[in-house]
Amino acid sequence: MKRICHQCQTEMIKDCKVSVEGDFSGIKITQKRKGMFNSISAKAKASVCPNCGYVAFYIDEFKDFDK
Numbered sequence: 742m743k744r745i746c747h748q749c750q751t752e753m754i755k756d757c758k759v760s761v762e763g764d765f766s767g768i769k770i771t772q773k774r775k776g777m778f779n780s781i782s783a784k785a786k787a788s789v790c791p792n793c794g795y796v797a798f799y800i801d802e803f804k805d806f807d808k
């Protein structure tokens with residue numbers, strides 16, 4: 742799936758690693774659930790626009806998250 746920049750409609754560069762300076766474990770997105778498997782989590786990735794520098798976060802495991 743292509744990711745298009747929201748600001749300038751340029752195709753963005755995907756799969757950039759997200760980390761906080763001084764902490765290389767990245768950013769984790771977690772959703773709480775009911776029942777046995779009571780949470781699901783995914784590591785956030787970033788896509789970067791090579792034209793204007795806009796950054797968007799996303800996860801690959803979005804289908805595992807409930808609406």
Ligand SMILES: [Zn+2]
Nearest residue numbers: 746749790793
């Ligand atoms: Zn852009």
